[in-house]
Amino acid sequence: MDNTDQLxxxxxxxxxxxxxxxxxxxxxxxxxxxxxxxxPFHVAKHSGVIHYxxxxxxxxxxxxxxxxxxxxxxxxxxxxLAFEPPHFGNTATIGGTVSAGLSGSRRAYTSAVRDVVLGxxxxxxxxxxxxxxxxxxxxxxxxxxxxxxxxxxxxLGVLLDISLKVLPRPETEITLAFILNEAQAxxxxxxxxxxxxxxxxxxxxxxxxxxxxxxxxxxxxAAQQRLGGEVLSPIIAKTFWRSLREQQHEFxxxxxxxxxxxxxxxxxxxxxxxxxxxxxxxxxxxxxxxESAETIFATxxxxxxxxxxxxxxxxxxxxxxxxxxxxxxxxxxxxxxPHGLFNRGRLYAEW
Amino acid sequence: xxxxxxTANDANLFKIMNYSPHSAEQTSHNMDKGxxxxxxxxxxxxxxxxxxxxxxRVYECDALSVYQVxxxxxxxxxxTEQAQAVLKLCSKYGVPVxxxxxxxxxxxGALPVANGVLLSMAKFNRILAIDPDNRCAxxxxxxxNLAVSEATAPYGLYYAPDxxxxxxxxxxxxxxxxxxxxxxxxxxxxxNNILSIHLLTIxxxxxxxxxxxxxxxxxxLLAIVTGSEGLLGIVVEATLKLLPMPETASxxxxxxTSIEQAGAAVAAIISDxxxxxxxxxxxxxxxxxxxxxxxxxxxxxxxxxxxxxMDGMSEQVTEDIARARAIFYAQGASEVRLAETDHERKKxxxxxKATFPAVGxxxxxxxxxxxxxxxxxxxDVLLGIADLxxxxxxxxxxxxxxxxxxxxxLILYDANKDNDLARVEVLGHKILxxxxxxxxxxxxxxxxxxxxxxxxxxxxxxxxxxxxxxVKAAFDARGxxxxxxxxxxxxxxxxxxxxxxxxxxxxxxxxxxx
Numbered sequence: 001m002d003n004t005d006q007l008x009x010x011x012x013x014x015x016x017x018x019x020x021x022x023x024x025x026x027x028x029x030x031x032x033x034x035x036x037x038x039x040p041f042h043v044a045k046h047s048g049v050i051h052y053x054x055x056x057x058x059x060x061x062x063x064x065x066x067x068x069x070x071x072x073x074x075x076x077x078x079x080x081l082a083f084e085p086p087h088f089g090n091t092a093t094i095g096g097t098v099s100a101g102l103s104g105s106r107r108a109y110t111s112a113v114r115d116v117v118l119g120x121x122x123x124x125x126x127x128x129x130x131x132x133x134x135x136x137x138x139x140x141x142x143x144x145x146x147x148x149x150x151x152x153x154x155x156l157g158v159l160l161d162i163s164l165k166v167l168p169r170p171e172t173e174i175t176l177a178f179i180l181n182e183a184q185a186x187x188x189x190x191x192x193x194x195x196x197x198x199x200x201x202x203x204x205x206x207x208x209x210x211x212x213x214x215x216x217x218x219x220x221x222a223a224q225q226r227l228g229g230e231v232l233s234p235i236i237a238k239t240f241w242r243s244l245r246e247q248q249h250e251f252x253x254x255x256x257x258x259x260x261x262x263x264x265x266x267x268x269x270x271x272x273x274x275x276x277x278x279x280x281x282x283x284x285x286x287x288x289x290x291e292s293a294e295t296i297f298a299t300x301x302x303x304x305x306x307x308x309x310x311x312x313x314x315x316x317x318x319x320x321x322x323x324x325x326x327x328x329x330x331x332x333x334x335x336x337x338p339h340g341l342f343n344r345g346r347l348y349a350e351w
Numbered sequence: 352x353x354x355x356x357x358t359a360n361d362a363n364l365f366k367i368m369n370y371s372p373h374s375a376e377q378t379s380h381n382m383d384k385g386x387x388x389x390x391x392x393x394x395x396x397x398x399x400x401x402x403x404x405x406x407x408r409v410y411e412c413d414a415l416s417v418y419q420v421x422x423x424x425x426x427x428x429x430x431t432e433q434a435q436a437v438l439k440l441c442s443k444y445g446v447p448v449x450x451x452x453x454x455x456x457x458x459x460g461a462l463p464v465a466n467g468v469l470l471s472m473a474k475f476n477r478i479l480a481i482d483p484d485n486r487c488a489x490x491x492x493x494x495x496n497l498a499v500s501e502a503t504a505p506y507g508l509y510y511a512p513d514x515x516x517x518x519x520x521x522x523x524x525x526x527x528x529x530x531x532x533x534x535x536x537x538x539x540x541x542x543n544n545i546l547s548i549h550l551l552t553i554x555x556x557x558x559x560x561x562x563x564x565x566x567x568x569x570x571x572l573l574a575i576v577t578g579s580e581g582l583l584g585i586v587v588e589a590t591l592k593l594l595p596m597p598e599t600a601s602x603x604x605x606x607x608t609s610i611e612q613a614g615a616a617v618a619a620i621i622s623d624x625x626x627x628x629x630x631x632x633x634x635x636x637x638x639x640x641x642x643x644x645x646x647x648x649x650x651x652x653x654x655x656x657x658x659x660x661m662d663g664m665s666e667q668v669t670e671d672i673a674r675a676r677a678i679f680y681a682q683g684a685s686e687v688r689l690a691e692t693d694h695e696r697k698k699x700x701x702x703x704k705a706t707f708p709a710v711g712x713x714x715x716x717x718x719x720x721x722x723x724x725x726x727x728x729x730x731d732v733l734l735g736i737a738d739l740x741x742x743x744x745x746x747x748x749x750x751x752x753x754x755x756x757x758x759x760x761l762i763l764y765d766a767n768k769d770n771d772l773a774r775v776e777v778l779g780h781k782i783l784x785x786x787x788x789x790x791x792x793x794x795x796x797x798x799x800x801x802x803x804x805x806x807x808x809x810x811x812x813x814x815x816x817x818x819x820x821x822v823k824a825a826f827d828a829r830g831x832x833x834x835x836x837x838x839x840x841x842x843x844x845x846x847x848x849x850x851x852x853x854x855x856x857x858x859x860x861x862x863x864x865x
Contacts, residue, residue: 053725053727054621054622055618055619055621055622055726055727056621056725056726056727057621058725078624079624101566101571103566107565108565111539111543112565112566114571114574115539115542115543124814124818126814128814128818129814130812130814130815130818131812131815132815132818134790134791134792135725135790136723136724136725136755136756136790136791136792136795137535137536137723137754137755137756137757138531138535138540138723138752138755138756138757138792138795138796139723139792139794139795140528140529140578140792140794140795140796140797140798140799141792141793141794141799141803141806141807141810141811142799142807142810142811142815142819142837142838143575143578143579143582143583143819143822143823143838144529144542144574144575144577144578144579145575145818145819145822147542147571147574147575148570148571148572148574148575150571150574151566151570151571152570152571156570167626168624168625168626169624171624190484193486193595194483194484194486194506194507194508194595195507195595196595196596196597196598196663196664197595197664198663198664198667215663215664215667216666216667216670216671218666218667218669218670219663219664219666219667219670221666222664222665222666223664261564262562262564262565262566262567263562263563263564264482264485264487264563264564265484265485265486265564266482266484266485267485267563280565283564283565284564284565284566303563304547304559304562304563305562305563305564306562306564306566306567306568307568308568318568318569319568319569321568321569322558322559324552324556324557324558325558325559325560325569325572328552328558328572328825328826329569329570329572331824331825331826332570332572332575332822332825334825335818335821335822335824335825336818336821347569348569
């Protein structure tokens, strides 16, 4: 259902009354981002696929469309969202998925959320409905405002509609398991990453390196012969990757703060205490630790890397930007949301 | 059925298509040139500052050479500190700055402004580091695109974006334009292939956008800067993603007797789940021009041909090529040829890559367009272009990145004939209107520059243009960086819009009239 008018009226009223809004879609990722100030503003009723044409490799949907519905529709046509989005609950919406900007294990080999966003419609902080990008693959008319929304956690406006590039599902997939220690696994991931292989995921945890390959059966067979390893049964493989994507894997259980570290894939394991789960062929490291935020942020800064305290009773916290960059981000926020209405505090404490 | 493009009055269009900077898009200052030069010389070697007219002449245009403006001054800094010093001076005195890489841009993005500094990044030409384990290369912004892949080839790695000017064009220019190439359907555009950049703001602050990893915290400023045409900051360094070189690549040439069949074959390839590394279409005029020039073995009597390249592991490529071949025949191809050797494959591509110069042999001048459309409208749009071309008495050759819907009509003309260029620009404008009418865009990869400012008025509403200006102001409040490019002023759009009175209604009644 198209709720543009109602949503816009709410935003105009919020401007008039200076009421900050806390935008809520399916509320599946409420844990992600800092505590948000403002009146709850439910947008999930703005829902439904507007346009999907498999031969154009594009789907356009309203923000409240359930992620599960989109995935089901694409599967029926042999296509997929190539960034393997985590749901983190049955209520996940496409708007929340794009706003959170989280990509799954395929991220390092096919694409991220930011890579597939082609266009958006948005209510900005002036209460205007504006449209950027479109449904075509290549478009350099105007600044790329669409991609800027990815990971902005709804702080720049109310996402109304989103156009995403989709890809065909691979003909087939296999997952290979190798028993290795952590150092061996990191070395192996570096070596495999430099080869021309149909990789779609590589992760390591508790002495097992998992390598997923996607493509034609003959190619996978040839790759498997080259690499060796134990082939997991399809059902076990599927369950494993889902448990990683949705953080239902036992590594993610417990009360220790969970950190998400984005760094160069060949980086030796940083000198931080705790338990590790390595994804994205080394470029994403999950860390369960009681190390202080200051220590972790400083360590990551020395590696030109970015950390986020992802799940913790202490709340979520993002790597603080350098001063000049902080100023620029504040300017960007002001350019979209001059009254400071949307998701105040969710990204940074000051705004 | 195709929606009809809006009608415009040709006489009025002629007047406004001839480029002149709009008064609302100019930035004035009162700085004395001699004094500015004196201050510059305290920061840069005298050799790196050009102020004599004959020296400035070299920089008066980019690859859209129909437009020429002599810059006030040209500076060629050698270090980030020098570039910072230049920007601080410009910022202090309100002097506009146009940044330039290799000057291969096709939309006039590096066209100088008469009272501004042209900042050439030509001396930022070093590859700083190649990191094969992290599959990335750190380069200065003036490094040539092809030089990256050449330098990383010994490691079995390459940089994927390959704009056709890749021999000459620079990484900084690629980032400013979000350049693509023939492989972008599978491997993405520049924005998908960079990890981080060092950006100088107009105030001379040095920012790092992105990071060593794939994801960063905060807003994705790397995304908004990519493709921003030098309006938001100056890129001095970039870390590029590298990919392992494909084990093998194979190319099919499919020949069609109608444009419609070729268009349907493209859709059939995609809907069968194939993502070719390259999928290019040429129409009959482009085929004839290329064949006469390169002798690639193209069939000169064909209505259209498709070049379809698959790359990856050899087993995968063998399967994909077999599937594609079957699809082409099922869609009515009169012939499908597989390049049997690497030499044959390169020859097929040489014809495609030489289309522009080949067309240049047919005609004294040509004008290259760059619209993107949903693929399904391909045949309709090509037929529409043919109609328009006939109407304006001009010939148009079409090459098309068919995989991603990016169309490059080449309009043939003679600049020495009175009114030819004016007619070309009106025809070009009508073609862009057609692209917008089917849900496409006025530029897929060449950028807006100064060339398509009027087209931007058609594609975006006032609130959207205002949002762009707000983004610009967030980086550059006084509008000094590449002033008057990429985003049209509202005043320009109001005047331009007045040309498009449709059904007696004034478009953009929300705008003040000038």
